[in-house]
Amino acid sequence: MTIQWFPGHMLETKTLLKAAISKTDAVLEILDARLPMASANPLVSRLCKGKLMIKILNKKDLADSEHTKLWLDYFKNQTDTYAVSIEGTEKSQVWESLNYCVSKIKRNRARKIRIMVVGIPNTGKSTILNTLAGKKIAKTGNVPAITRHNQRTSLKNNIDIYDTPGILWPIIEPEKRAYILAASGAIADTAIDYNDIAFFAGNLLLKHYPDLLMQRYPFLKTLPQDAQALIEKVGTARGCLKKGGVVNIQKASQLLIRELRTGKIGRISFETPKDMEDDTKI
Numbered sequence: 001m002t003i004q005w006f007p008g009h010m011l012e013t014k015t016l017l018k019a020a021i022s023k024t025d026a027v028l029e030i031l032d033a034r035l036p037m038a039s040a041n042p043l044v045s046r047l048c049k050g051k052l053m054i055k056i057l058n059k060k061d062l063a064d065s066e067h068t069k070l071w072l073d074y075f076k077n078q079t080d081t082y083a084v085s086i087e088g089t090e091k092s093q094v095w096e097s098l099n100y101c102v103s104k105i106k107r108n109r110a111r112k113i114r115i116m117v118v119g120i121p122n123t124g125k126s127t128i129l130n131t132l133a134g135k136k137i138a139k140t141g142n143v144p145a146i147t148r149h150n151q152r153t154s155l156k157n158n159i160d161i162y163d164t165p166g167i168l169w170p171i172i173e174p175e176k177r178a179y180i181l182a183a184s185g186a187i188a189d190t191a192i193d194y195n196d197i198a199f200f201a202g203n204l205l206l207k208h209y210p211d212l213l214m215q216r217y218p219f220l221k222t223l224p225q226d227a228q229a230l231i232e233k234v235g236t237a238r239g240c241l242k243k244g245g246v247v248n249i250q251k252a253s254q255l256l257i258r259e260l261r262t263g264k265i266g267r268i269s270f271e272t273p274k275d276m277e278d279d280t281k282i
């Protein structure tokens with residue numbers, strides 16, 4: 001499965017970022033804590049080369065806390081890499097991460113500090129901005145591509161912060177990365193095949209989170225042997241049926257993905273630093 005989803009506003013944002021980055025003091029790269037590597041945009045890394053960047057692993061409440069610890073340790077061991085994990089609606093955590101960023105800036109006292117918030121779609125950039133502002137100034141939503149334009153907000157302590165639209169890159173490869181991004185909710189529904197994504201997610205859940213599956217879906221009784229069986233059983237039990245009682249795989253797939261994305265199945269991470277090292281060995 002190849003995913004291509006690079007609508008016009010993303011290209012515009014890329015051009016805008018290129019021009020704006022040089023005028024900012026630091027960049028908050030908002031990653032999804034469940035997929036800290038897959039959600040790191042190579043375009044953004046290239047554009048921000050040489051700029052102070054703080055990796056914010058947001059949505060930590062949805063991620064496997066053991067895996068988040070592994071990721072933070074992993075980033076700590078990289079040179080010039082700063083990373084923290086937060087929940088985007090938690091005021092103290094969000095401010096702590098911003099203050100951490102500010103503490104690393106070589107400050108020009110003649111003007112305000114400028115910080116840019118960047119990342120792929122749906123990682124919580126606007127939510128973080130609203131939390132910092134203490135009011136809803138940016139539109140948010142649990143589908144990608146909510147923000148369409150850059151937006152500047154003045155915060156206390158002489159800080160200007162810029163929210164930007166989430167951007168991806170023209171062709172998402174390798175396939176595993178495309179699946180992870182799609183399963184997390186970073187890619188528009190119109191660009192993905194739910195059945196494919198549910199198969200990928202089902203296999204991941206069966207392999208790494210069987211206990212969570214059994215808790216969420218007690219009607220399973222025993223662990224299904226593969227993703228196909230899992231989707232069918234969930235579909236049957238949850239009434240995703242076509243005429244004649246045949247399981248509607250598309251509906252069952254959507255249900256599984258929705259429950260995975262919203263944390264109903266539990267705290268799930270899609271990748272660990274070890275997976276990433278293993279992938280680069282291939």
Ligand SMILES: Nc1nc2c(ncn2[C@@H]2O[C@H](COP(=O)(O)OP(=O)(O)OP(=O)(O)O)[C@@H](O)[C@H]2O)c(=O)[nH]1
Nearest residue numbers: 059088122123124125126127140141145146147166
């Ligand atoms: N569980 C959880 N949900 C979060 C968190 N932060 C943001 N969200 C939710 O994630 C969804 C996306 O949030 P947005 O702030 O719109 O994301 P964005 O990065 O601005 O998205 P685009 O503008 O489309 O690029 C919303 O439903 C938020 O409520 C978090 O820390 N935990």
Ligand SMILES: [Mg+2]
Nearest residue numbers: 125126146147
């Ligand atoms: Mg936004």
